Amino acid sequence: MKIRVLLVDDQSIIREGLGSLLRNKPDIEIVGEAENGQIAVEKAIALQADVVLMDVRMPVMDGVAAIRSLGQKNLNIKVLVLTTFDDDEYITQAMRFGAKGYLLKDTPSAELAEAIRAVHKGYTQMGPGLFEKVMLASPTTEPEPSPEFEHLTPREKEVLQLIAQGLNNREIAKALYISERTVKNHVNSILGRLNLRDRTQAAIFASRLPPGKE
Numbered sequence: 055m056k057i058r059v060l061l062v063d064d065q066s067i068i069r070e071g072l073g074s075l076l077r078n079k080p081d082i083e084i085v086g087e088a089e090n091g092q093i094a095v096e097k098a099i100a101l102q103a104d105v106v107l108m109d110v111r112m113p114v115m116d117g118v119a120a121i122r123s124l125g126q127k128n129l130n131i132k133v134l135v136l137t138t139f140d141d142d143e144y145i146t147q148a149m150r151f152g153a154k155g156y157l158l159k160d161t162p163s164a165e166l167a168e169a170i171r172a173v174h175k176g177y178t179q180m181g182p183g184l185f186e187k188v189m190l191a192s193p194t195t196e197p198e199p200s201p202e203f204e205h206l207t208p209r210e211k212e213v214l215q216l217i218a219q220g221l222n223n224r225e226i227a228k229a230l231y232i233s234e235r236t237v238k239n240h241v242n243s244i245l246g247r248l249n250l251r252d253r254t255q256a257a258i259f260a261s262r263l264p265p266g267k268e
Contacts, residue, residue: 091120155179
């Protein structure tokens with residue numbers, strides 16, 4: 055029985071390349087593609103994927119939020135991250151939220167296929183040096199949240215928590231009864247005030263806040 059794989063990357067040329075490489079493997083079947091995390095979650099469920107090959111930084115919903123969303127649904131879908139980003143924060147959060155592996159895009163195709171097989175069986179796969187990188191970067195004590203968090207407005211704090219839950223702008227707007235444009239403005243303000251690069255970093259920041267800071 056073939057392993058049903060969903061390819062998730064915001065660049066179509068990457069998806070096409072991965073598809074070409076993996077379709078040559080007799081035990082792997084590419085059942086679909088997705089260009090962002092939100093579509094990935096929907097297709098992973100609809101197509102009954104066994105393994106989702108997931109990028110991290112994508113528009114609409116990033117890979118970390120998608121991994122968290124899939125994990126919350128208690129489905130037997132394995133996620134293997136394949137990305138160019140080896141930031142220890144991304145690796146830690148992806149694994150924390152349920153990813154079974156984390157590889158970089160320079161992984162040879164034969165090794166990638168083996169990783170897919172291993173993850174499908176329930177094993178954990180880490181690219182060379184990534185486990186050590188995370189261990190060295192892991193603090194012995196919980197870091198104190200940035201004091202800039204206190205400068206956020208109550209509404210911005212609400213938006214930040216919903217970002218951490220994996221909601222996109224449309225879903226946040228619906229939850230808070232505000233427009234998507236207003237949500238976008240809040241998100242940009244949050245990133246600016248906290249000096250963060252993107253929504254993934256915002257979600258990571260929120261997940262590190264101590265109880266009572268929400």
